[in-house]
Amino acid sequence: MSDDRTNPETSRRDLLKVGAAAVAAGTLAPGITLIAPAQARNPADPASAKQRWGLLIDATKCVEGCTKCVTACNEEMGLPDHGRDATDPQYIRVVTVRDPETSHSKQLPVMCQHCENPPCVDVCPTTASFKRADGIVLVDRHRCIGCRYCMMACPYKARSFAHEVATEQKPHNPRGKGCVESCTLCAHRVDAGRDPACVETCPTGAMLFGDLNDPNSAISRKVKDVSTATIRGDLGTKPGVRYIGL
Amino acid sequence: MAAHSKSRIVYRALDAKSSGYWGLIAAFGLMALIGGGAAYTMEHAGHWITGMNNHVVWGTPHVFAVFLIVAASGALNVASVSSVFGKDMYKPLARLSGLLALALLAGGLAALLLDLGRPDRLLVTMTNINPTSIFSWNVILYSGFFAIVAGYLWTMMDRRGSGYYMPAALGAFVWRLILTTGTGSIFGFLVAREAYDAAIMAPLFIAMSLAFGQAVFMLVVLAAYTWADRPLGDVVLTRLQRLTGIMVAATAYFLAVQHITGIYAAEHRAYEAWLLAGGSVYTSIFWLLGVGIGIVVPLVLLLHPQMGGNRVAIVGASIAVQIGGLAHIYVIIIGGQAFPLVLFPGMEVSSARFDGVVAPYAPTLPEVLLGIGGVGVALLLLTIAVGALRFLPESLADEVVDPDHVPAAKDAAPKDGADASHEAVPAPAE
Amino acid sequence: MPATSTSGTPGNRGLRVLLAALAVTVLALVAGAGTGFAADVPFPMVPKAAAGTQCVEDPGFMRTNHMKLLTHQRDDTVRKGIRTTQHSLQGCIDCHAVNDAAGKAVSHQSSEHFCVACHEYAAVQPDCFQCHTSLPSGQSGGQAAR
Numbered sequence: 063m064s065d066d067r068t069n070p071e072t073s074r075r076d077l078l079k080v081g082a083a084a085v086a087a088g089t090l091a092p093g094i095t096l097i098a099p100a101q102a103r104n105p106a107d108p109a110s111a112k113q114r115w116g117l118l119i120d121a122t123k124c125v126e127g128c129t130k131c132v133t134a135c136n137e138e139m140g141l142p143d144h145g146r147d148a149t150d151p152q153y154i155r156v157v158t159v160r161d162p163e164t165s166h167s168k169q170l171p172v173m174c175q176h177c178e179n180p181p182c183v184d185v186c187p188t189t190a191s192f193k194r195a196d197g198i199v200l201v202d203r204h205r206c207i208g209c210r211y212c213m214m215a216c217p218y219k220a221r222s223f224a225h226e227v228a229t230e231q232k233p234h235n236p237r238g239k240g241c242v243e244s245c246t247l248c249a250h251r252v253d254a255g256r257d258p259a260c261v262e263t264c265p266t267g268a269m270l271f272g273d274l275n276d277p278n279s280a281i282s283r284k285v286k287d288v289s290t291a292t293i294r295g296d297l298g299t300k301p302g303v304r305y306i307g308l
Numbered sequence: 309m310a311a312h313s314k315s316r317i318v319y320r321a322l323d324a325k326s327s328g329y330w331g332l333i334a335a336f337g338l339m340a341l342i343g344g345g346a347a348y349t350m351e352h353a354g355h356w357i358t359g360m361n362n363h364v365v366w367g368t369p370h371v372f373a374v375f376l377i378v379a380a381s382g383a384l385n386v387a388s389v390s391s392v393f394g395k396d397m398y399k400p401l402a403r404l405s406g407l408l409a410l411a412l413l414a415g416g417l418a419a420l421l422l423d424l425g426r427p428d429r430l431l432v433t434m435t436n437i438n439p440t441s442i443f444s445w446n447v448i449l450y451s452g453f454f455a456i457v458a459g460y461l462w463t464m465m466d467r468r469g470s471g472y473y474m475p476a477a478l479g480a481f482v483w484r485l486i487l488t489t490g491t492g493s494i495f496g497f498l499v500a501r502e503a504y505d506a507a508i509m510a511p512l513f514i515a516m517s518l519a520f521g522q523a524v525f526m527l528v529v530l531a532a533y534t535w536a537d538r539p540l541g542d543v544v545l546t547r548l549q550r551l552t553g554i555m556v557a558a559t560a561y562f563l564a565v566q567h568i569t570g571i572y573a574a575e576h577r578a579y580e581a582w583l584l585a586g587g588s589v590y591t592s593i594f595w596l597l598g599v600g601i602g603i604v605v606p607l608v609l610l611l612h613p614q615m616g617g618n619r620v621a622i623v624g625a626s627i628a629v630q631i632g633g634l635a636h637i638y639v640i641i642i643g644g645q646a647f648p649l650v651l652f653p654g655m656e657v658s659s660a661r662f663d664g665v666v667a668p669y670a671p672t673l674p675e676v677l678l679g680i681g682g683v684g685v686a687l688l689l690l691t692i693a694v695g696a697l698r699f700l701p702e703s704l705a706d707e708v709v710d711p712d713h714v715p716a717a718k719d720a721a722p723k724d725g726a727d728a729s730h731e732a733v734p735a736p737a738e
Numbered sequence: 739m740p741a742t743s744t745s746g747t748p749g750n751r752g753l754r755v756l757l758a759a760l761a762v763t764v765l766a767l768v769a770g771a772g773t774g775f776a777a778d779v780p781f782p783m784v785p786k787a788a789a790g791t792q793c794v795e796d797p798g799f800m801r802t803n804h805m806k807l808l809t810h811q812r813d814d815t816v817r818k819g820i821r822t823t824q825h826s827l828q829g830c831i832d833c834h835a836v837n838d839a840a841g842k843a844v845s846h847q848s849s850e851h852f853c854v855a856c857h858e859y860a861a862v863q864p865d866c867f868q869c870h871t872s873l874p875s876g877q878s879g880g881q882a883a884r
Contacts, residue, residue, distance in 0.1 A: 129660075144356070146356060147660065147661065147662070148361035148362065148363065148662065148667075148668055149355070149356045149361045149362060150362075151362070152362075152661055155659050155660060155661045155663075156659060156660070157651070157657055157658070157659040157663050158657070158658045158659065159652050159655045159656075159657055160655060160656045160657075160658075161654075161655055161656075162654075162655070162656050163654075172651065172659075181498075181499065181500060183440075184438075184440045184441060185438075185440075185441050185442070185443060185497070185498075186438055186441055186443075187433050187437075187438055187441045187443035187444045187446075187447060188429075188432045188433055188436045188438065188444075189436045189437075189438050190432075190436075205429070205432055205436060206425070206426065206429075207424050207425065207426045207427070207429045207430065207432055207433065208424050208425015208426045208429075209424055209425070209443065210365040210366065210425070211441075211443055211494075213362070213365045214365060214366070214498055214501070214645070215498055215500060216500065217499070217500035217649065217651070218649075218651060219362075219363070219649050219651075219661075219663070221362075222362050223355065223362060223365060223425065224354070224425070225354050225355045225356035225361070225362075226353070226354035226355075226356045227353075227354055239354045239425070240351075240354070240355075240424075240425030240426040241425055241426065242425070293651050293652070294500075294650075294651060294653075297499060297500065
């Protein structure tokens, strides 16, 4: 090695090699990060307000009669089916909307809208209903006393109450009797750099997940290009879930 | 008049050795126990055994609980009127008024808190407070109510406390108004629901509290004095009767304003049409029980000139107000939730989860028993207290309550003629 | 009060008998404990963790502090999204899983479960498993996300 260092020809060649590599890396790297999927956050880091997770759902691509997102969510989150429609939990449901004036009918999935001004967080007496720094609205079931006031306050009927003893919970979705629960935007997947289960399952690609705060993300670029709306936007809750064709 | 009327009132605990008294304790105790059993069953199996679900999340226990809590605030009115508003005639009843307020609140909270999904975590409401949540505020207001009214009672019952009487009275009065406003705001603050989202719910609840609370109060006074065989004159009873009638009228006023405004506003019209004319069970409950029995009947029985002092009328009106009160709270809480949440205004919506349709709800036995259990707790506490301590005046005969009272011209002797100390009637006062 | 006789008033007599009975009971218990009665006192059979693994903390520390770790870590994870594996509850369960004769992990319904074995002895009921699965990842309702 010492011989090479004393030889000016070799050291200049090394410098050129290193320099070329550095320039190549510097040119290509931004492009690679653009194409790469959402990066998993370092587990030791807390969620950051630099991100605001959101969904973009294209109702025009939602197929009539399809409920694959609902099935995927129930499976992912370990939600039971007791055959009791009124009390069984649901994090996501498919709603059919028909305009009585024109007879036009469409359907779209509705889940927790992960609002910027969540009414459920305002009314919770124990701060169990809270908004994580990255915009995901969650129920801290260590603190929830099961008063159901958040369920009264939610304009989207997004929340469910666990009406019976829970068994066979998934490790990533602890749930139990007496607490309120709702869509977590698959926070456990998001933190690991993956898409929510419903988004991953949708056969027509009607659902898109991403960081609304990142102007280069696919979702941000799409909502800038295409007209989107939120459900009950007049209420001022500022949902993180936007719809095309609402 | 203030000085000598106060010194002549003798308070005596109810005879706690009579079989009637122990019968009441047993009956109310049994009600409370059954309510506790219902709560245990609901907590053990989970709420699926009740009629409450993901769409109507608050049911019959909450109806009873809110009724009791609202009545508790109003029951304090007699004490407030006697102190803050200086009507000495009501002073003998001030102690019972404070006690009834505490008992009703305790019963209401018992029903409410035992229905929580996780009642074992109640303390979390004290350790984690959310300043934007009216529920959190209510935790402070309800706990504070116990403390303030207990202190108020102390200033009335213990000579050492009499110096603090007026500040305590004023504090209790103000606190009670804030508390009832807070209870009404539980619903008034909910923007998403068509039935709520109205600032008028706060004053509506205040009017309801005065009507319900005084109705319960009159019933308790009549029951206690009749069963304990103590003299009860007509003067204070008639005044209470009229006052309660006015409160029922005030409730009717606020209800009318709320619903007429709702009909006027296109945004709320669908809900009003469904409730007032939709033909559902809620329509019947509102008109027959809420308005008919709860407002029209009491107005006649309480305010009609010929009903003054008629004890049957008073008992009937009290019961009618309470039935009507429960009906109104039922319509507000359950009707307000049953009406479908509007996600897409103007659209017809359907889903596998009751979107676009009136949500199903029917009261079930555990819920009703829990609600009744709350009533039992309230009455049990009341009965124990009046038998143990000096809450009830020995006599509420007219001369005792109002020494300047002139009996009706044709009567030579006082109406009840019991052991009232008879003073020579002075020249007509005022 | 009149001067007491040797046997005392009826109320006093009852109280003295009660106190005497209490004293005898306590003495008997203490004596019994001292004479090797302690040998019959059950001791928790704490199951061993997975072979070849090292706990994230020293056992003595864990015995005293695992509850504090849990109550602190859960806020970090739920409210802040910090998901380090060192103090992850599922991590503990995965390592401390106890298998029954058939080789399947036992749940908290069984007295052989790691947490239950000690908690049953200590008569302290944790409510973790009302919500959390007590089975290791892969044998519970499904795979852990990571």
